[in-house]
Amino acid sequence: MATAPEALLAEAASDDGLVARPPSRARVTLRRFLAHPTAVAGLAVVALLFVLAFAGPHLTRWSYSDIDYTALRSGPSARHWWGTNRIGQDVFAQTVRGLQKSLIIGLLVGVAATAGAATVGACAGYFGGWTDRLLTFVTDLLLIFPSFLVISVVSPRLKGGGWLVFALLLALFGWMITARVVRSMAISLREREFVRAARYMAVGPLRIIARHIVPNVASFLIIDATIAVGSAVMSETALSYFGFGVQPPDVSLGTLIADGTGAAITYPWMFFFAAGLLVVFVLAVNLVGDGLRDAIDPTSARRRPGRRRAR
Amino acid sequence: MNDPVLDISGLTVDFGGVPAVRGVDLHLGRGEVLGLVGESGSGKSVTALAAMGLLPAAAHVGGSVRLDGAELVGAGDKALSRVRGNRVAMVFQDPLSAFTPVYRIGDQIVEAIRTHQDLSREKAAARAVELLDLVGIPEPRLRAAAFPHEFSGGMRQRAMIAMAVANNPDVLLADEPTTALDVTVQAQILDVLRTARRETGAALLLVSHDLGVIAGMADRVAVMYAGRIVETAPVDALFAAPRMPYTLGLIGAVPRLDADAEGRLEPLVPIPGAPPAPGALPPGCAFAPRCPLAEDRCRETEPLLTAAGRAGKATHPAGAADPAHLAACVRAEEVGALRPLDVFPVPGTDGALRKAGPGGGRPVADDVLRVTDLARTFPLLKGAIVKRRVGSVHAVDGVDLDIRAGEVLGLVGESGSGKSTTLFEILELRPPERGSVEVLGRSVEGLTRRDARALRAGVQIVFQDPMASLDPRLPVGDIVAEPLRAQHADRALVARRVPELLRRVGLEPAHADRFPHEFSGGQRQRIGIARALAVDPRLLILDEPVSALDVSVQAGILNLLLRLRAELGLAYLFVSHDLSVVRHVADRVGVMYLGRTVETGAVAEVFARPLHPYTQALLSAVPLPDPVRERARTRILLPGDPPSPTSRPSGCPFRSRCQVFAALDPGRKERCTTQAPALAPQGGDHTAACHFPAERAVL
Numbered sequence A: 001m002a003t004a005p006e007a008l009l010a011e012a013a014s015d016d017g018l019v020a021r022p023p024s025r026a027r028v029t030l031r032r033f034l035a036h037p038t039a040v041a042g043l044a045v046v047a048l049l050f051v052l053a054f055a056g057p058h059l060t061r062w063s064y065s066d067i068d069y070t071a072l073r074s075g076p077s078a079r080h081w082w083g084t085n086r087i088g089q090d091v092f093a094q095t096v097r098g099l100q101k102s103l104i105i106g107l108l109v110g111v112a113a114t115a116g117a118a119t120v121g122a123c124a125g126y127f128g129g130w131t132d133r134l135l136t137f138v139t140d141l142l143l144i145f146p147s148f149l150v151i152s153v154v155s156p157r158l159k160g161g162g163w164l165v166f167a168l169l170l171a172l173f174g175w176m177i178t179a180r181v182v183r184s185m186a187i188s189l190r191e192r193e194f195v196r197a198a199r200y201m202a203v204g205p206l207r208i209i210a211r212h213i214v215p216n217v218a219s220f221l222i223i224d225a226t227i228a229v230g231s232a233v234m235s236e237t238a239l240s241y242f243g244f245g246v247q248p249p250d251v252s253l254g255t256l257i258a259d260g261t262g263a264a265i266t267y268p269w270m271f272f273f274a275a276g277l278l279v280v281f282v283l284a285v286n287l288v289g290d291g292l293r294d295a296i297d298p299t300s301a302r303r304r305p306g307r308r309r310a311r
Numbered sequence B: 001m002n003d004p005v006l007d008i009s010g011l012t013v014d015f016g017g018v019p020a021v022r023g024v025d026l027h028l029g030r031g032e033v034l035g036l037v038g039e040s041g042s043g044k045s046v047t048a049l050a051a052m053g054l055l056p057a058a059a060h061v062g063g064s065v066r067l068d069g070a071e072l073v074g075a076g077d078k079a080l081s082r083v084r085g086n087r088v089a090m091v092f093q094d095p096l097s098a099f100t101p102v103y104r105i106g107d108q109i110v111e112a113i114r115t116h117q118d119l120s121r122e123k124a125a126a127r128a129v130e131l132l133d134l135v136g137i138p139e140p141r142l143r144a145a146a147f148p149h150e151f152s153g154g155m156r157q158r159a160m161i162a163m164a165v166a167n168n169p170d171v172l173l174a175d176e177p178t179t180a181l182d183v184t185v186q187a188q189i190l191d192v193l194r195t196a197r198r199e200t201g202a203a204l205l206l207v208s209h210d211l212g213v214i215a216g217m218a219d220r221v222a223v224m225y226a227g228r229i230v231e232t233a234p235v236d237a238l239f240a241a242p243r244m245p246y247t248l249g250l251i252g253a254v255p256r257l258d259a260d261a262e263g264r265l266e267p268l269v270p271i272p273g274a275p276p277a278p279g280a281l282p283p284g285c286a287f288a289p290r291c292p293l294a295e296d297r298c299r300e301t302e303p304l305l306t307a308a309g310r311a312g313k314a315t316h317p318a319g320a321a322d323p324a325h326l327a328a329c330v331r332a333e334e335v336g337a338l339r340p341l342d343v344f345p346v347p348g349t350d351g352a353l354r355k356a357g358p359g360g361g362r363p364v365a366d367d368v369l370r371v372t373d374l375a376r377t378f379p380l381l382k383g384a385i386v387k388r389r390v391g392s393v394h395a396v397d398g399v400d401l402d403i404r405a406g407e408v409l410g411l412v413g414e415s416g417s418g419k420s421t422t423l424f425e426i427l428e429l430r431p432p433e434r435g436s437v438e439v440l441g442r443s444v445e446g447l448t449r450r451d452a453r454a455l456r457a458g459v460q461i462v463f464q465d466p467m468a469s470l471d472p473r474l475p476v477g478d479i480v481a482e483p484l485r486a487q488h489a490d491r492a493l494v495a496r497r498v499p500e501l502l503r504r505v506g507l508e509p510a511h512a513d514r515f516p517h518e519f520s521g522g523q524r525q526r527i528g529i530a531r532a533l534a535v536d537p538r539l540l541i542l543d544e545p546v547s548a549l550d551v552s553v554q555a556g557i558l559n560l561l562l563r564l565r566a567e568l569g570l571a572y573l574f575v576s577h578d579l580s581v582v583r584h585v586a587d588r589v590g591v592m593y594l595g596r597t598v599e600t601g602a603v604a605e606v607f608a609r610p611l612h613p614y615t616q617a618l619l620s621a622v623p624l625p626d627p628v629r630e631r632a633r634t635r636i637l638l639p640g641d642p643p644s645p646t647s648r649p650s651g652c653p654f655r656s657r658c659q660v661f662a663a664l665d666p667g668r669k670e671r672c673t674t675q676a677p678a679l680a681p682q683g684g685d686h687t688a689a690c691h692f693p694a695e696r697a698v699l
């Protein structure tokens, strides 16, 4: 079965009077992504998590910092849906609050670090010469920079919305290795004929990077970004443990998991809701990444299966 | 014929259920040369490899291959090794893979001899040197101690043949032995193969896609299509009166170097469509989807290979009773009397198209490209960490070209002649190292960015490998629109142009949302052409546009180029190593050797009366797909390989291989060794760079 837009397009294109806009890559990619059921499911799950994270606090009368002295370590009940922790805080309220932080930190770090890596790597590889030398120097410098030290110095000065800056700091120290890989891929792409063809057609260098270089390293970038999402959530935890990043009484999924680990067997609700949401989150991001990769790579095996038969 | 040395019958090969060879019968008589022709994917190489038992374990081989009555299919490794390299030897397309890089050539040949013969090391070594001498390797005693990578491609192929004949085999299998080589080297290697065969009396199974090579070498020919033999006949009969539409199409699709009596060229006939995928064969005759003569009965049962072509009963009407001429076609008798053009319709205008009349002179128009004395050198660097410049590669060293609006200039030369470097120098639009480049009447000196962009709209390029030159991640519509967008065309224009362009090159506008890998090779090249046409250029630079394609597909692309040129008044700079193709599409030709233009002129003139010794040798090395004419020609065989472009000899750079120079008396030789000949007019607009130009007919 040809999908509806395809059939329409074919019709419109064969009709001389009615000029159809030739489908651009963005539309073709979107169509292929939407035809990928697991990817759409992943996207839906991520969306639901956001809804949960931002609508959740309004659903319960507990706030994440409230302490219910009448219910310490009580299991899930009508009063405390997901139970309470050691000092009587509502686990549901805390988890959704933590989810807010972790979703944003994870996605922001994943996307920002990968975008930075792609830009720096592709520019260094494509332009070569002193651009390459300069960018490689910066990359290497950041690579040997004691990121932990920098974050620990900077984060205590950030009050309130500081955790956003904290996410950017994490991103700042998370792109270098990817950038180096992208750079070497770009160097080999630069010599490919289709890039050369674009150059001879007067396509500008930045457009070449955006249209030809980056899409051709996209598979790698997407895998890298999905891994970065998960690891950002975890490194935030590690840093929070040392007192940077998200500070008590504020919470993130990471700090909740860290706190609940010891009680995982005895009081499972303190641990499993946070851990479960993190797993769901990372899984969903992976599904989206998979779908995006297949949508961008036209040769991937899991193409829309109906198409071959249709034509 | 009565006593075949190699008897292949009912051979089948499949790779994981996908059939590659589907019942092949071949009989190779003692001392006979059998040519096996087919396009890529037809199963010809697999057949040869299966006969040697050289297929990977994943291949499932059925049927029988008998060598002097001894069955080879299913024989154990031991038995096969006794036969391989001893009674049957193989010459591969890529000789580098056949030699072990870390052993000396001589030692490897000694090894080959001593595996099968009881000879002392010294005797075997002496024999190895003898063999190297036989295949024309100069200073064989010294060269025996060389490593494979120290040999050029042609030399390696010679050494490979030496190794193959080391044990006086009964059968030689040569799988595309000259495909990767330049035509002058190909002529040498074919000559060596002939010598080797004469010396050993071996039968030769020559696998090739090149009808010219087959016409010159083979006694009998078998044509393969989709894993089966579809026609087999003595070489003369096959070329004169093929009985299978596919063979007819192949012959009609090959551009020819020689014109007919009136000097006209036949239009090429493209075979429509593409060969079927091995996993998805049509029922009945595998060629039916592409065959203009197909009838309903063709699609029912697969026709057998018979003298009359009719499945089951063999009738022998008068005139078709040659028992050696078999065809797998239900209409074989009719086909025998037809010519390619009768069977394969050449779409309207394509067939009628002629190039600017012969002798009609050049169009009166302004130049779209003028290159004078262009040079480009690359530094030769040495050292792993600290690079030192140890010399220069003179890739381009004095090239002159001029193309007028609406004209087609063919630029020919062998690999290393600097053709591609010349192109890229022109396309970079930057001031050259030496000489001058003028594009569309503008010098490339001092162009601003805006000027350069505007100029690029007038000059577009089509690359050799259509897969590599199309971004695999972009839908075809976006690919074709790219030059338009680079010129800041508005969306409405892009939307209108893309379907129009696709239709113009013979593709479905509705396929704009597909990706390059979903198209066949020929279609991809059409996409490349559509992209180049997007901004209405005046000059199209074509870099070997058909050399990656099978002949039947190539013909379609060449016809398209001719049609576009007539419709749009384009000028082409057509770069190719294939002189027949240039003969077919170009008005004028420039011949390059070692980075210099050595001869230019109108195509008809240069091909009929070449003046430069190199052009003469080049033309004489191209095999003609016509056994009668091919065998009657005398060939100029150039010795050796082109010298490396790092050394820049004094005098004429062609001296080391020049057949005219070799015959000169010492007094006149002096001139060639001391003065580099300049490109000088030789009457009309025919120019040649030689001190002693002499006409010589070579076709």
Ligand code: SF4
Pocket (backbone or CB within 6 Å): B244, B245, B246, B285, B286, B287, B288, B289, B291, B292, B293, B294, B295, B298, B303, B328, B329, B330, B331, B332
């Ligand atoms: S059998 Fe029919 S389809 Fe096949 S080649 Fe002959 S005429 Fe064409």
Ligand code: SF4
Pocket (backbone or CB within 6 Å): B612, B613, B614, B652, B653, B654, B655, B658, B659, B660, B661, B672, B677, B689, B690, B691, B692, B693
């Ligand atoms: S100048 Fe002398 S060496 Fe050069 S091509 Fe002419 S005859 Fe040969």
